[in-house]
Amino acid sequence: MAWDEWEQLKAEAASKQSAHMQLNHVPADPNGGMGTKDAWGDLIVSQKDLSAIGKAAHDLFEDFGRYSDHARVSSLAAAGMLQSEGFALGGALSHVAERWVDQVQSLMDACAHISNHLRYTKNQHAADETYISTILSSISTLDEGFDERKGG
Template identity: 40%
Template sequence: MSFAKEWGELKAAAAMRLNQAGGTGGSGPAKGSADYVVSDDELGDIGHAAFNLFNGLERTGKHAKAASETAGKGLKGDGFDTGAAFTEVIETWEKQVKTLLQACAHISNHLDYTKASKKADDEWIETQLRIVGPVAPGDDGAVPASQISKYFR
């Protein structure tokens, strides 16, 4: 099978799964509950874990730096090649810790933004859908996300 054909089949299968609101399979919503839901608690838990990792790593990732630098300089000053290698290892470790700290901060900040942005988007969508009007007698006018597509066909 050619790559293009296999890719086309995979895209078609993915599109079918995405278009089956409330369908079976996957970890999507239960049947009859077709609205997309992201729990703020889930976003908050992941962001909090990244924040805690950042705080812990910031303290513990550098605890041996001063002693290691002193040892590396001492060995290098005494003419040992190990001292230069040790200093290089310390510099590499420091770069890796900084990179991981940046990644944790990015994840935490992004999830904070996502949570706030999602809430604002949901409120805007709810307001726009209330403008459409009631779907059924006695309805408050809100249109579930699973029904939105009928307004665009």
């Protein structure tokens, strides 16, 4: 391939590329880093929001566990009294109370999972931030070494 032919192929390839193409670039955020859902479609959650959700899940876990036990004890007592008097309703109420315990446990497990996951997420993000800042600081140290070597 002759040099002229190579130059012609490069010129043709360059003319076919879009003038609007940008690589390794994200457009600047017009809101100064606080993009809105409509503008960018990003989910923005603050640590305060996550903390409130985690606290609500923990409070529900604590309160529901305590209060649901009152309902279970009362229902089982009523079921026992009804059964001792020969009412068929006593057996049905006892069955409902047993199922109640299963449902309460499922809800409490879900609340504990939410609370624990948010705590884990918070700790993991803190660890990630530390790791990233360590990597970036080592890159800047490396850059300084290159600058010193160049004489700059």
